[in-house]
Amino acid sequence: MSVTEYDVIIIGAGVAGLTAGAFLAGRGFKVALVTSGEPTACLSTGCIDVCSRDHNPLLGIKELPPAHPFHLVPEQTIRESLNNFQAAMMDMGIPYAGALTENRFVLSALGTFKTSCLVPSTMKAAPQDTKDSIHIISFRGLKDFYPSYIISRRKNTKFSVYDAGVSSTMGIASHFEEKEFLESFIVWLKGQNIDEDKIAFPAVLGLESAAEIVKTIATRVGKPVFEIPTIPPSMPGRRLFNALKDYFRKKGGTIYWAWPVVGIEKAGRLIEAVVTQSEGRPNSLNARAFILATGSFVGGGLVAGRETITENIFNLPVHVPGPRETWFDNDYFSFNHGIGKAGIMVDSSLRPAGTPWENIFVCGGILADTEILKNGCGHGLAMATAHVAAKSCMEYIR
Amino acid sequence: MNFEHCIRCTICVENCPVLRVNPDFPGPKQAGPDAQRFRSDREKAEDKWVLLCSQCKRCEMACPCGVEPAQIILRAQQRYGLEHPLSPAHLLFANNYYLSTLGSLTAPLANRIAATKVGKKIFSAMGIATYIPFPKFRFRTLRQEKKTRSRRSRKVAFFYGCFINFYRPDIGRKIIQLLKSFKVDVVLPPQWCCGLPALGNGNLALARSFALKNTASLSNYIDAGYDILYSCTSCGLCLLHDYQGILEIPQAKKITENTYDLHEYILRLVDDNYIKPQFQEVPRKLAYHIPCHLRALGIGYPAAKLMSLIPGLTCEILDDTCCGLSGSYGFKKSNESTAIQIGNRAVAVIKKTGAGAIVADCGSCRMQLGGLSGLATLDPAEVISEALGITLEKKRKS
Ligand SMILES: Cc1cc2nc3c(=O)[nH]c(=O)nc-3n(C[C@H](O)[C@H](O)[C@H](O)COP(=O)(O)OP(=O)(O)OC[C@H]3O[C@@H](n4cnc5c(N)ncnc54)[C@H](O)[C@@H]3O)c2cc1C
Ligand code: SF4
Ligand code: SF4
Secondary structure (H helix, E strand, O other), rough: OOOEEEEEEEEEOHHHHEEEEEEEOOOOEEEEEOOOOOOOOOOOOOOOOOOOOOOOHHHHHHOOOOHHHHOOHHHHHHHHHHHHHHHHHHHHHOEEEOOOOOOOOEOOOOOOOEEEEEEHHOOOOOOOOOOOOOOEEEEHHHHHHHHHHHHHHHHEEEEEEEEEOOOOOHHHHHHHHHHHHHHHHHHHHHHOOOOEEEEEOOOOOOOOHHHHHHHHHHHOOOOEHHHHHHOOOOOHHHHHHHHHHHHHHOOOEEEEOOOOOEEEEEEOOOEEEEEEEOOOOOOOEEEEEEEOOOOOOOOOOEEEEEOOOEOOOOOOOOOOOHHHOOOOOOOOOOOHHHHOOOOOOOOOOOEEEEOOOEEEEEOOEEOOOOOOOHHHOHHHHHHHHHHHHHHHHHHHHH | OOOOOOOOOHHHHOOHHHHHHOOOOOOOOHHHHHHHHHOOOOOOOHHHHHOOOOOOOEEEEEEOOOOOOHHHHHHHHHHHHHHHOOOHHHHHHOHHHHHHHHHOOHHHHHHHHOOOOOHHHHHHHOOOOOOOOOOOOOOOOOHHHOOOOOOEEEEEEEOOHHHHHOOHHHHHHHHHHHHHHHHEEEEEEOOOOOOHHHHHHHHHHHHHHHHHHHHHHHHHHHHOOOOEEEOOOHHHHHHHOOOOOOOOOOHHHHHHHEEEHHHHHHHHHOOOOOOOOOOOOOOEEEEEOOOOOOHHHOOOHHHHHHHHOOOOOOEEEEHHHHOOOOOHHEHHHHHHHHHHHHHHHHHHHHHHHHOEEEEEOOHHHHHHHEEEEEOOEOOOHHHHHOOOOOOOOOOOOO
């Protein structure tokens, strides 16, 4: 018996990889996950975007262009994936609010609304319209969070500043985990005699226990309290990543950190092992099936050259939207960059199209035609396709 | 190491245990790739804060772009050490090996001094923290042990490292017995401190001289068909990573290619069907604190894999926390408060598991966590020996 052989190896520790991993490990498969670094979930707001094209994400999905990979996921599986996610996060102590049939709004640091489907409980009380009056608490020296942006866009909004003794996002969040700090903060907050309906904070209210901390503050001051997502370092993103990772481990999965996959071993139509770079000698890990969840460009799954886009582990054919001129829109902030369509084309079982491989399944941001930015379908699509990939994997192994 | 690959995602920042508790440290992104832009060979180094980095390498493990902030900082630390007179504590800990040799030759006396008030005052005046007891020197070091050979096919040369040698030779003896029980020949090659303490205290020249001596010695054994084993994960990281990297040792590649973690090696023996260990039941619940440097080695967690084969044993893997001591880092007065705060966080996570004892591969992690938590600590080799019914032979011919 080999102790280093697995049923399934997943490449990439993003929302897609960790979701597929927990699904399979929870059903008794021996699963290992290898990753070169931490995923884009850490940079995200922690909110689960499913599809922002319609107020009802399910209807929005129906409107997506025919090539969109969401069409490969049965509606039943989309529901199942979000339900599993909500149950898992409840279990890990970071409950998520929301339902698949209705998008919600999250107040952004610019004072605009971000549309998302499931939101961390710490953002549940965010206003859904412009009526509520809001009092923002900021922290002395905290960079990249300016209440005046929000005030310039919203009436009935005021702010105060608290001196936490430190000014970095991590430092403040860390302090909130200490009982004494939280206590003296609450005493200060009560002393502010806030009149507004709701109290808002940049998302620095703790790391592991944010849900509890928000609840405590709300109860003690007797007003709804919510977090406003910040740019990275993003605490809600980190909480999401930590919870997914711990959940995967709890289900029995193994993680190999800092193992960039650099090659493969193959035989006929099968991949037998992935080779990873570690100090001194390459390590190879065997498995019966593989799930590729290395994300798009930021995650590292796709690499753009001058004229070509490649996937460097299995060398899968990459769908390139057109010549380089079409990759980028002139407006930097546009949602319409052509390169958003680049990725791996797959068949209905999420095997890479046009390749001989029988035991590779692809999911998450690396898929072609997602246009994640334009369609507002980041983590939600990753979870849904991860479920399809995991199920195909199970079917194949059986 | 390439600071220009940094995309400023701040994922490293979120992973830095020092930044979390010490606002004076700007964190891996700023101290690493950001500051690197402004470092010039023509100006004296003024970035004293680089010394606040404990070299846990967690930033490197997390970076999705392969930037290696810890490497950049390590080089800045060496440069700072070269250009500025360092504190007595830095000098002392760089020379820890010589200090320890002296300590073990005069063990009873040295231990008594270290335990007295006067001794503690002297330590404190030199900038050495005394919040956890200084490790006790042992009279009979492992070095004085006779070579143990049996005529079998697998041969290993054991790099036991300073901690086992000077403080816990009994663990070293257990490891030797464990390997003998697996029909592996063990020799103890001539060896010196791996060099990591010297490197961590800004003394590149001393680190290099240790490394050269070790490389010459180990290289002879490799030529004679031995594999090199280490059990201290920090020694391992230094041998495999720093000899090739910052220390630029000519034969380092050979060392790297032939050196294995003890448990990694045992797993290979299992996989090769060379051994079939019959583990007895160990009905215990343990918390496995993964040393940062085991993570950084990029070999997965081989001891966890082995321990998972032991019936009755539950072993919870905890790899999100650093113990805070980082070798000699926390023993410096200037880092005391940082080390305690980081350590207490790790202890809180351990206590949450309800485990009866802590396992960790690294002696200094065990010292710190045992000291702060009051829980018993074990080397994984001790747990595996227990499961195989291996105890130290009482009568040893010396
Ligand atoms: C800045 C930013 C903000 C975002 N905000 C949101 C948001 O608020 N809400 C939302 O729903 N979506 C958001 N998204 C989109 C969302 O993060 C992704 O679409 C989704 O999570 C896809 O995840 P993934 O698992 O497919 O890949 P990724 O998250 O990209 O993860 C890829 C993983 O693969 C690993 N990897 C890559 N190459 C290799 C290799 N060779 N070997 C081993 N491992 C490798 C990486 O280290 C990483 O761990 C955001 C994206 C970005 C970039
Ligand atoms: S994690 Fe890497 S890329 Fe991101 S900021 Fe740190 S060094 Fe730069
Ligand atoms: S090595 Fe550790 S202490 Fe140093 S910057 Fe990186 S994460 Fe922080």
